[in-house]
Amino acid sequence: MSNLEKYDAVIIGAGNGGLTAAATLARGGAKTLLLERHNIPGGCATSFVRGDFEFEVALHQLSGLGTEKNPFIMRKIFNELGVMDKVEFVEEHHLYRMTIKDEFDITLPASWKGIREVLIENFPDEEQGIKDYMLLCERVVLESFMGFKAALKMNSEDMLMKNSKHYAEHGLRSAKSVLDKHFSDEQLKTLLAAYWCYL
Ligand SMILES: Cc1cc2nc3c(=O)[nH]c(=O)nc-3n(C[C@H](O)[C@H](O)[C@H](O)COP(=O)(O)OP(=O)(O)OC[C@H]3O[C@@H](n4cnc5c(N)ncnc54)[C@H](O)[C@@H]3O)c2cc1C
Known part of the structure; x- marks a missing residue:
């Protein structure tokens, strides 16, 4: 042997x-x-x-943990592996800060609602685009975790289009095309481009 x-x-x-x-x-x-x-x-x-x-x-940062009250997939995995109580998790209250000299210095909070508010406060003329963009991001994230995985498992394009419409439509688009569709302010696009890759 x-x-x-x-x-x-x-x-x-x-x-x-x-x-x-x-x-x-x-x-x-x-x-x-x-x-x-x-x-x-x-x-x-x-x-x-x-x-x-x-x-x-x-x-450097981990999403998908949720909270004790509202656990998400990573917390479930860590619990199943028996390591949840062996790691100290530190909740981040800020998602990221972007600063460009003489242009802007903006910190986005780590919540959908908070991001929306800070963006609208800094770019009031783009309010509708911000609301539409954030809704799209939420849908893409949710569908990538839920509908997309199920469709992949079943190898079904019908299921993909039915349950993960936004993910299917936007998954292969470039950040530029999505940002250009929603916004005209170049600073706002720069600020948001940093995180589109995660979606
Ligand atoms: C710059 C950067 C920033 C990131 N930031 C984040 C973040 O903030 N949050 C987040 O969730 N994710 C982040 N990621 C992604 C995350 O770190 C990775 O997806 C994850 O750690 C990858 O794990 P893995 O086991 O697939 O691969 P790896 O971590 O690459 O592990 C592969 C292992 O295999 C070993 N190995 C390879 N070949 C052999 C061989 N032939 N024999 C023996 N051993 C071998 C390597 O030495 C290595 O230890 C980031 C990634 C990068 C590069």
């Missing part, structure tokens, strides 16, 4: 994906081997120290 045959599952790479898969398999009773070529696990979710500073290599 080769060494690998001793295992039910072999996972290569101990990033978030590999760690989650390995922990899930091991907790389900599979004899699991997780291989990592770096000297620490975590992949993109690690950090390194130079002098007095610690640098994150990638992951």
Whole structure:
């Protein structure tokens, strides 16, 4: 018997994906081997120290956790993996701040309602576009989590168009075309372009 045959599952790479898969398999009773070529696990979710500073290599904020009262998918996964009480989560109240010298310095709060309000306050002439754009973003996010996954599982274009209409229509459009359709103010487009990639 080769060494690998001793295992039910072999996972290569101990990033978030590999760690989650390995922990899930091991907790389900599979004899699991997780291989990592770096000297620490975590992949993109690690950090390194130079002098007095610690640098994150990638992951800096996490969405999808929800709250204790309104849990979302990530909280469910962490609970199932038995790690929820081993990690200290710090709620972010600001989504991001963008500052461009002599132009603007705007901080967007971490809530749909708060973002809408700050945008309208700073760009009152674009109020209707802001409302339409934010509604579209909410729909695209929700559909990407719900309808799109179901349609993918069933391999059904009909289901995709029925339950994830906005996601299907906008998923492959460039940020520029979506922003141009909603807004004329270039500063507003610049401010919002930073996050369209996440949608
Ligand atoms: C700059 C940046 C910022 C980001 N910011 C965020 C954020 O704020 N919030 C968020 O949710 N996500 C963020 N992400 C995305 C998130 O970090 C990644 O999607 C996630 O960490 C990827 O996990 P992974 O397991 O798929 O891959 P990785 O983390 O890349 O893990 C792959 C692992 O496999 C190992 N490996 C590869 N090949 C082999 C091999 N042949 N043998 C053994 N081991 C191997 C690697 O060493 C690595 O440890 C960001 C990503 C980047 C790059």
